[in-house]
Amino acid sequence: MIASIAAGSDSVWSLRDVRFQHQGAMRATIDDVTVDIARGQMTALLGPNGAGKSTLLQLLLGILSPASGTVLLDGRPLAEWTRRDIARRVGVVPQGETEPLFSVREIVAMGRYPHLGPWQRERPEDIAAIARAMDRCDVSVFADRWLSTLSGGERQRVRLARALAQEPSVLVLDEPTTFLDIRHEMTTFELLRRLRGEGTTIVLATHNLNLAARYADELLLLNRGRLIARGSPADVLTAERMAEVYEWPVSILTHAGGAPQVDPRGSVTP
Amino acid sequence: MGVFYIALAVQSVACTARATPDARANDDSTQSAIEVRDDAGFTIHLAKPAQRIISLVPSAMETLIAIGATNQIVGRTRYDMAPEIASLPSVGGGVDPSVEAMINLRPDLVISWESDKRQMVREKLTALGIPVFILRTQDTTDIFHGIANIGRLAGRESAATAIATSIRATLDSVRRSVSGRPAPSVLYVMYNDPPMTAGPQTFIGQLISLAGGRSIFADATQDWPNVAMEEIVRRDPDMLVVPVGEFKTNSLERLRTMAGWRDLRAVRAGRVVSVPADLMNRPSPSIAEASRVLQRVLHPEVVGADSSKASAGSRQ
């Protein structure tokens, strides 16, 4: 993976006073968020349901435009980027998709589309990137099967492979481990750690607080559209804050590796 | 789709045995070019009388046979059953014939419908150099024009003139025989569901008034109008004239069971007469006979001297 060097900036994304409201929503979905996403780090987006994690990701990717405030990607306003340019830089692993009759290889090959013209055929370097991506995500064995014959977790890995085939310098993942069992969840996070070691910037939204605490460099905690806390896992994950945001009492334990772990209490009412 | 079948029945019919008129003309084909203007306004040019004719219009087929041009016909539609031409190859339907089959017969004249709204046949054939004569068959004037034009195209003008004269004589005779007599109000029931009748500008409408009947829809503007049952009840005809053909959907028994119809004065009193559909629906030399049939059912009190062989109207 290639570490991208932007002129004089160590933030991939810079958001200033970003505000966004979905049509018909009662309050702002994203309310006055100011944050920098650092390059070469793994940043995890946390927060309860409805906090605005997915919306924030879509604002980062330019799918949604803020009602007010600015979003800069690599120092340039997002509006100045073409979709193709973004796609060459940023790989996205979305949550769920329609599934027409494509083979796994064809799906992963779509990761190379941003690098090819409409009539251009795949070059040797594209074929190699596809093969490498499939290997890293352990889906090579499925290469010639229809996507629809795979389990939910296997399809998730195929989507990750597609993002890797883009050879992006930034990887954005929206709940990447929802359907995965322990083994695949862990291998995914291990893979993310390796990618980060190679210089890829990682941004992921996840519900898995504890794995995020162990693997991510920085946590962003969202609640009701506002950025409540930001910093290292130890700074962000305190019992009071968790109880307030998630509306459930928790205690904080310490993992063998040193990261804080959130331990929800049992039932409150007898 | 009933409307479609009736339309077909109106325009093309199974021929029954018919006596050809006595006048037999000599072939008086001239050697000079023939120019005839058809009913769509196009002028047909023939170097000599047509010898290989295909008629998609059954009434024109009848005319050709009547003027003695049977040997000049090379193809028929599947609806033409006259014994004189039954052995000829069929080119398919009248409005949707097989162009391929027609071309294969190498015609030098094709007679086609004015009422075909898409005129694909004419387009294709004229593009391939085959003259197409468009024939209109709506009223009696059209019929006489048609007979004259067909006579010219086939080089049998004197035979055509003779037939036209004979028809006129019959029509005049019918008109005279019923003049001054009170005319019964009549509904001609082309079809009963939805009710359809013949407008005054059609040849059927004209024959009815010629034969001393008064159509209750003499004010209709369409040729074959669909009329509302309520309107029929309001206009209260003295009698119904019902063309009966192979479909047998028109009959007094049937009308007695149908809502609206069964309450008509004419139906309750049984004043419903049937006429042969295959005779009535032909805008051809047959109108002479048709007029006699109508005269007999509308004014049975008139003693007519006629030697028609087909069955005339009968009280049901």
Added chain:
Amino acid sequence: MSVRARLAWPLYMRLVALSVIAVVALFAAVRLGAVSTDTSALIDAIAGRGDPTTITIVRELRMPRALQAALAGAALAVSGATFQALLRNPLAEPYILGVSSGAAAGAVFTVVTGLSLRFIWALPVAAFAGAVGSMLLVFRIAFSVGRTLDTRVLLLAGVVVSAFLVAVIWLVLTFADTESVRSAIFWMMGSHANASWRSVGILAVCLVPALAILFSLARALNLLAIGEPTAAYLGTSVERTKLVAFGTATLLTAASVSVSGTIGFVGLVVPHAVRLIWGSDNRALLPCSALAGASFLVAADTLSRALAGTNELPIGIVTALIGVPCFVWLLRRPAAGVST
């Protein structure tokens, strides 16, 4: 044949195989008809030798008709595949945005007013205008709801506009004379009987650029078939691509419908059949559907002519009658590759 083996066929091999089928279909179309011809007479006629009547039949009637059926079939199949990708819906077909009702409305109008009698080209032009008009209306409705071409709104608008136009058509036909009704109904069932070299030329001129545009959008259509956010993530300008693709596919359909009436089933079933063999990758699906659609419609047209001598079945009926059993047979095969 396993999925892997089928997918291993390179594109050019697939195209060659389908082209062979298409050529066979075209040959049969020219060979068979109301008048019987044998093969040697046929070849002579194509070359311009022999009996002039046979030459006329073969060169002026059968050849343009076969080619028109081929072009129309290709247009409908490619358009159907495009709509299925854009709408992410396997039931999508070329007429889904009200195109068929719009074309029928235009055609019925010219038939009933007698314009089709006075000007030979009035009917196809009116059908085309009607098709394009209803597409624009559907777009307008979709845009008035939101600033983007939301596919759910498009589908609904298409259904609604169609229903309205069909009601108008029947209203007009209620008051029309019998011949008009008959002509209109038979037009709506589809026919290639009026094919001429000129209509074939016009159709080809419309088809070639449209097919080129859609083929160039093949990758984008793959992405859109998966989802619009995903397409955006992978570099597609979603709204612009949708506009171009919808517009081009509709124009393609409109051209086909204006020369041969509304023939159903081709645009729905042919892409599915190809997909069941070789998957959804539009880079292969679109050109393969074009060839398969051409063969299918040519075969259907030949059957509609050759089954009953001088009688001719409306082609829309034939496409359904042979299409359905073929499709059911395809569906029952183990489509999803089980093992590699």
